[in-house]
Amino acid sequence: MNDLSLRLTALRKEHKLTKKAMAEALGLSRQTVSNWEKGDIEPNIGVLAKIASYFGVSTDYLLGHETYTTHYEEKYRQEDFYWGKKINTLAYEMLKLMPPTRPLRLLDVGCGEGQAAVFFARNGYHVTAFDIAVSGLEKGRRLAQAAGVHINFYQADLLRHEPEGMFDVIYSTDVLEYVPAEHRRNVLCQWQEHTSVGGLNVLDVFVEKSFIATAPDWEHGKEFFWNTGELFSYYANKWQIELIREPIFDCDSAGIPHKHCMDMMIARRMA
Numbered sequence: 001m002n003d004l005s006l007r008l009t010a011l012r013k014e015h016k017l018t019k020k021a022m023a024e025a026l027g028l029s030r031q032t033v034s035n036w037e038k039g040d041i042e043p044n045i046g047v048l049a050k051i052a053s054y055f056g057v058s059t060d061y062l063l064g065h066e067t068y069t070t071h072y073e074e075k076y077r078q079e080d081f082y083w084g085k086k087i088n089t090l091a092y093e094m095l096k097l098m099p100p101t102r103p104l105r106l107l108d109v110g111c112g113e114g115q116a117a118v119f120f121a122r123n124g125y126h127v128t129a130f131d132i133a134v135s136g137l138e139k140g141r142r143l144a145q146a147a148g149v150h151i152n153f154y155q156a157d158l159l160r161h162e163p164e165g166m167f168d169v170i171y172s173t174d175v176l177e178y179v180p181a182e183h184r185r186n187v188l189c190q191w192q193e194h195t196s197v198g199g200l201n202v203l204d205v206f207v208e209k210s211f212i213a214t215a216p217d218w219e220h221g222k223e224f225f226w227n228t229g230e231l232f233s234y235y236a237n238k239w240q241i242e243l244i245r246e247p248i249f250d251c252d253s254a255g256i257p258h259k260h261c262m263d264m265m266i267a268r269r270m271a
C-alpha cells in the first residue's frame with residue numbers, strides 16, 4: 001500500500017461506496033479499483049484527474065504531494081480561542097484516577113490551542129504536546145507563558161510521528177477522527193507501547209449513528225467516523241478499562257446547532 005492506494009481506499013469508504021459502485025461511477029472494472037487499493041497498479045493521469053474531480057479533491061492530494069493541514073490552521077489564527085477555554089470532562093476524570101503526587105509525564109496528541117496542556121501543566125504534570133497546526137501551537141505557547149508553566153510544544157503529524165520516550169498518560173481528545181480506519185491499529189499500538197505500565201490512555205472518538213446528522217463543519221475526506229465499541233476493541237488485552245461512556249451531546253462549533261455521539265475511554269496499562 002502507498003499514499004495513493006490509502007487515499008483512494010479512504011475516500012471510497014468515506015463516500016460509502018463499494019468497489020463496484022466506485023468502478024461504475026468512473027466507467028472502469030471492479031478489479032481495477034481493487035488493484036489500485038492493493039497498490040498493484042496506479043491510475044493513469046487522465047483517470048487520476050477524473051477521480052480527483054469525482055471526490056472533490058486535488059490530484060496532489062491523491063498523490064500525497066499536498067502538505068497535510070486541517071481547517072484548524074486557519075481557525076486558530078483568530079484572536080479568540082476557537083474551542084474556548086473549557087476543559088474536556090475526561091481531563092477531570094483522569095486527574096481523579098492519576099493525581100500528580102509524583103512527577104508524571106503526559107503527552108497531549110492533537111493539542112489544538114493548548115488549553116488542556118496548560119491545564120495539566122498547572123496541575124503539576126510534565127507536559128509534552130504536539131499538533132499539526134502551527135497556529136494552534138503558537139497560541140498554546142503564549143497561554144503557557146501567561147500561566148507561568150513550561151510545556152514542550154512541537155509540530156508533528158500523528159500519522160507519521162512516533163512519540164519519543166515513555167509517558168504516564170497519553171491524552172488525545174477530539175482528534176482520532178483524523179485517523180483513517182487503516183491507520184488506527186498502528187497509531188494506537190505505538191501510543192500503547194509508549195505508555196508506562198500503570199499509565200493511562202485517555203481518548204475519545206466520534207461514532208457514527210444513523211439518527212444523527214453529520215456535523216456541518218465535518219471535514220469530509222479528512223475526518224472519519226469510528227464505530228461504536230471500535231476504540232475499546234484495541235484495548236482488549238493488557239489494559240484495564242477505567243471508564244467507558246457513549247454520550248450524545250449538543251455542539252454549535254460552526255455556528256449551527258448540531259449533535260455528536262462520542263465513545264470516551266480511559267484505559268490503564270496493566271502489563
Ligand SMILES: C[S@@+](CC[C@H](N)C(=O)[O-])C[C@H]1O[C@@H](n2cnc3c(N)ncnc32)[C@H](O)[C@@H]1O
Pocket residue numbers: 070072073083088109110111112113130131132133136156157158159172173174175178
Ligand atoms: C477538534 S481539534 C481538537 C483539539 C484539542 N485536542 C481539543 O480537544 O481542544 C482537532 C485537532 O487535531 C489536530 N490534528 C488533526 N490531524 C492531525 C494530525 N494528523 N496530526 C496532528 N494533529 C492533527 C488538528 O490540527 C486540531 O488541532
